[in-house]
Amino acid sequence: MVAGIAGPFAGVACAGAQGGAKAAPSGYGSLRPVRDLRDGKVRLYLPEGFKYRSFSTAGEKFSDGSTVPGRHDGMAAFSGPGGSTILIRNHEVNGSVGAFGDKERAYDPMAGGGTSTLRVTRYGEVIKSGPSLNGTMMNCSGGPMPWRAWVSCEETVNGPDVADDFSGGDNSRLTEKHGYIFEVPVGRVATARPIRSAGRFPHESAAFDPSSGAIYLTEDNFGFPSGFYRYLPPKHPVLAGKLLDGGRLQMLAVKGAKRKDLSLGQEPGAAYATEWVDIDDPDPDFRGKPSNDEVVQAVGRQGRAKGAAIFSRLEGAVFHQGTVYFVSTQGGDTDPADPPPSGFGKGRGQVWAYETWSGRLKLVYESPRASALDLPDNVTVSRRGTLVLCEDGEGDNYLRGLTRSGQIFDFCRLKPIPDDPGAEFAGSTFGPGGHTLYVNVQAKQGRSIAIWGPWERGLF
Template identity: 70%
Template sequence: MERRRFLSRSAAVAAGTALAAGPFQGVAARAEHGGGRGRGYGPLKPVPDARDGAVRLHLPEGFRYRSFNPAGSPLSDGTATPGRHDGMAAFRGPRGSVVLVRNHEVNGPVGAFGDPATAYDRAAGGGTCTVRVTPHGEVLGAHVSLNGTQMNCSGGAMPWGSWITCEETVNGPDVGDDFTGADNTLLEQKHGYVFEVPVHGRGRARPIRSAGRFAHEAAAFDARSGAVYLTEDNFGFPSGLYRYLPPRHPMDAGRLLDGGRLQMLAVKGRPGADLSVGQPKGAVYATTWVDIDDPDPTFTGRPANDVAIQAVGAQGRERGAAVFSRLEGAVVHRGVVYFVSTQGGAPVTQPPPSGFGDGRGQVWAYDTRGGRLRLVVESPGDVRLDLPDNITHGPRGTLVLCEDGDGDNLMRGLTLRGELFDFARLEPVAGDSGAEFAGSTFAPGGDTLFVNVQSRAGLSFAIRGPWRRGPF
């Protein structure tokens, strides 16, 4: 077992370093402020769903899709699929199948789905489902893989065979009422953690407390150092970029261990640098990291949710950590962590979006070897890039950005030349103007792009087509 883990670790490190000609090889090396207009795969047109013929997506010529596992449909054990489909990762399954581990961003003390005896918190309605499908999106089996968590937003695929799922909240019985007004005293446990879910089987429902209690969004793993990079989506307040340094390299341990050190990114020579505002073209910063002394606070007197949700980040900012606006998706490619600031950048529309940050989005790149931070792209307007959220990359390194904008909801590509292009548009969901793409992830081999639509209900898609004629 140890030898296999060593070989797997070596392969993962090689994948992140062997092809890298420099610290910003690929997208971050060529991108320009604002991003050029790329051709991508051509204009979008309505395409019927292979499942029932309804038009749900607009795609380029030659692409097709099938939806599956909508909210309310039964899993293999009879449990109804929860709603609010969000972050997701795809893993190689048996006999050519694909295993998807998918988040459900359910808030409030609404009761756990699945077996309450296995729940982390029997009152909380979020968690993950694991779904085994064909590359065409035909469901072969599905089960509850973590329940009793809350607001499971995004996360990250880990090369030792796990999904790290992230709670975007700090709710708990020690915190005042949720921002929706829900009574947090009905919860049994503290929330705001990351949990590990194995590709096969169930998660152990044990939070990694040393990785922090804050509004977690995404996780990205650096195989060379063993660090897990964590984004924070603090909607109404400043956010930060974190890294968790576990006590043992996860590729050796075979899992993510608790008991490590949590740190927050800072800009050298510029304590408290505000990177949420408009940035100069090609901005590059030397960085350092500051320690978080109390990553897992327990509150007394039930402070307001707005106070509790800033408690961990405030420790970092007191030591000079950089300020971002709503950090959401994150992914590692060739030793670079690409992450999204949803409302970062200079104001480009009036009125600005609600929440912290007046821009329409930034994409940043952090070089894990040299410690440099670079702006990849900053939105010049919502027509080009509108509040990017989840992020992944294709087989050739082109980034896939899921938007969370106010009008048409799109998936866009960001090419190695720094060009933005439209890849998919969501047909408006009747009665749900907030429906958005989430959880995009390519299957092993790159022939299928899986993605979710998060809405009042929710469902998943398998998209296939002539990938090789374009930049993905």
Template identity: 60%
Template sequence: MERRSFLTRSAAVTGAALVAGPFQGLVAHADSGGARRGPGFGALRPVPDGTDGVVRLQLPKGFTYRSFGVAGETMSDGVPTPGRHDGMAAFPGRHGGTVLVRNHEVPGISPAFGNTADAYDASCGGGTTTLTLDRRGRLVDHRVSLNGTVMNCSGGPMPWGAWVTCEESVDGPEVVSPFPGQDNTKLTRKHGYLFEVPLDRKAKREPIRNAGRFQHEAAAFDPVSGAVFLTEDNFVAPCGFYRYLPPVHPMKAGRLLDGGKLQMLAVRGKPNAALQLGHERGTTYDVDWVDIPNPDPSFAPGTSWFVASAAVSSQGLAAGAAMFSRLEGATYCNGTVYFCSTQGGATAPGDELPPVPYPRFGEGRGQVWAYDVRRKRLRLVYESPHSQVLDLPDNIACSPSGTLILCEDGDGDNYLRGVTTSGALYDLAKLVVGAGDDDAEFAGATFSADGETMFVNMQALVGRTFAIRGPWDRC
């Protein structure tokens, strides 16, 4: 079942922004004429795709794009390109080129793409593909790099030359799925893990079990401490913000080792702080970290998915950890980890989420938090006043100049939003979708090493990857 089947939303317009943190002076608010924003790059306009001339994006003047890596197209290894393009990272390639590692968030029970003999679990259709582009941005190679995983949502780039991909799932043969028609007894392995995908070869398909078995979303690496910060996207229960401390610093080991310690963020002096609620401008917390005694739980056959999905976070909550709503994208930038709480924040009158037949944790339109790694301090960067200003931020990236790029995952029009260092929220791109493809969204924004190209995915019925060129030095 699609996530949006769980997240039907209304879109009325009232409220006021609550902002704080590194972007001092940020004031994005709404009035009777709609949201007022900073100038950004100017008005958006339809721009044809440089590959085939079809208009798929609206962009500011001076920006162009082309698409590639389309779902269904045959890759260099003879395998059809899988769908549900999601999280992604760009790495420097040879001779000025670029290497992209891209997630495919395929849920449920389906045959693994590629060689099923190599798959982690032959009954799962998620994984990653690796794309090699030359210095002119032309796709020269495209192949399977990890298969047999499930719901590969986001992840994070690692500076030793690898992508860590995250399974947004706790499926396993012992867990009863809540989704109609999904028989988890067909699975051969437990899921809900991190997997490392090297740039120069296929992944070993070895999960990092001590980094937790939960609804993983994103990973952000701190090169000083060696910690990997992790987000959790559980739409029915409180979510945690975690850090995984490997047994050996990954920069020394040359990879992410299993056997480390998993911890969950707690607000100092405020056990089980309800951070999913609305907050005042300038909200800042000092934090501590509590240990997760059993990061890789197994369950008795027939265990409910709702029980399994909260097995790790409940350990942290018992020790006083803080509560968030649907933590999704995360990125590391100059000593700070920025991350999105997709349904966090206060609910504006008239912008409430409709009733649903399951527990729901979080009723807002999104928050952006910043964790200062050295000071151990958490700060609210931005909170959406209503869906017309910012609607459910998902993936997040940091531009070469430090601007945050937010990928929306709302039910209406979906945008890339920019938040500048001078404090302006603006529209950077709008997705143009065809009839019958209303669930299309942006995902996986990432910048080339030279900062001249933003790569971003369109997760849609026919997913594809965009390379957007423009004056990014002004972003």
């Protein structure tokens, strides 16, 4: 372990890991029910002065007349013409349910996931919308790239060569292997070519380091250990103008501690020196249609055999000022008052920071209890450097802020949906200039939401 944490978030690990962190005042005031400017219904609880409008709900029509799919998930915002915002949004649809949009363009015409691209105003009014990647599966999160592209990640390893997964879908109907990352250019339909060298595993998020050209990748392996990866493309993507296949995949390890289990509760101020181990076969071939449980661990086991570190359910990731911040959804210890979640990892969440320039890994925050932070998922960062965490908890779900001084605060609460207890926040991203926070509600009838108000009054 490396002693001493300096710089941003220096005090956070001490507060969180000691179990004494409590929700801090947000500077915006208490949350209250606010009506959606779309239809007058209350969907969110927000501080006074904030407004919102929902848009592009599942089942509605895109501009081209095709139907908006559900399971809205990860998302990124880019500047558009005339002060508009271009959003690229994932749809985490599983199973062999058939592609949305134009099936002739689909990677796999039987797979129902992908991305949609929308041009909207900063008040959530849709100007134009349509499919931009289809025929993929379980597109969970990803990450924005500075060459004006979105990398979308498949959180699955389904395919015709693998036995059916937990969802009960029929993999024999699929025509292509899944479990890859795909590039979606802003303003154009994607080529739907997977980056196979970046691995076939349950991908979650992608964060780009402009200095090295590396893509840092998280893995959300629900029932098994997860890893933190980086993909080193054969040419710097900014110079190439796109992300190229044929690079090298590596997995993070703690120096001097083979297979270090970081999913467990951490000491205050935990920090580690790290190294990277190569994945020799990032896209393995399978014969005899092995079980989904076997295939979902095939890449990670290679890394752990060389000493790679163990995490619990790595989900959201974002790059900011030389550091990749990423969340471990079920990492940490379990408070006796909180029943442990199902799956691998019994905590309520950790936030980690990997310094790309030093190779040092630091614990940023460890949730002491569900009421402080409950199963963090997608993450973004504000102009002030405050992290915005989307919760995927078992009770009320919040958008919570984690400040540079280590304070957790509540910014927004999702009104419970009576017939959909699994509804959650996903895909938070600030639009150009920081006027609007766009976020998705992943639900039976998913929707996107634009939130705006007096940001300057608080910590975002």
